[in-house]
Amino acid sequence: MLDNLQTRLPAIAISSRDIDRLRHLAEAAMEKYPATAEFLAREIDRAEIIPADRSARNIVTMQSEVTFIDDISGQKRTVILVYPEDADVDAGKISILTPIGAALIGLSAGQSIEFQTPSGGWRSLTVIAVGSSWSAPPTRK
Template identity: 60%
Template sequence: MIHSLRTELPPITLRRSDRERLGVLADAAAEKYPVTADFLASEVERATIVPDTHPLPEIVGMESNVTFRDDISGQEKHVTLVYPTSADVDAGRISVLTPIGAALIGLSAGQSITFETPSGEPRSLTVLWVGIRR
């Protein structure tokens, strides 16, 4: 199932504390994972920032449970977005320092994003559902 790929980036929203921590993470990972770190840094930079106390229902943040669709394959996945030290792919806990994790951060249900993997392959994801952050 191949859908047309969108090139316009959707608006995203982050809490102030997530922006600060994700910015530091992207900087620290720049040498080891340059493409993904740059993508994450770009996402953090373009995000609308809100206070930590601002409710963000249905917006993907750290520790959010997310169901998304791979728009190229049509496959749906349910994951929890975490920092790299908590990642466990077998348990469905994906790192924000992966291409998919960096793409999901700040999106809301119904939004899609197209991005390029470190190998240069196009990917497109659509967020179907976002669970309440813990």
């Protein structure tokens, strides 16, 4: 079944800027959140690593604002993907150490991913749009 699932997974890319911290997070979370940590580790292992100096526009990276649809419920949501210490569900900031966060990392607009939740259910998400949650500081004149 895993081989079948692997062939259906979309190609993803993760910035070299994020990869080491994400690997460390997945490893550190194995005891507390084993299912999500394993899922994140698998996503990291299968991702294309893109150089930090290459544009990651339209790819879900850390600090990205991403709009997606839950393909099962039809619910549309916009969130910012953050590290665990910055998570704030009420502010729309979801942790990479949640099943949705781990599923979204590396996807591009138009891609869908199907994944199993820690409770054993299945979810499918489709990314509609990816943007940056931060803006550059104003230019001085």
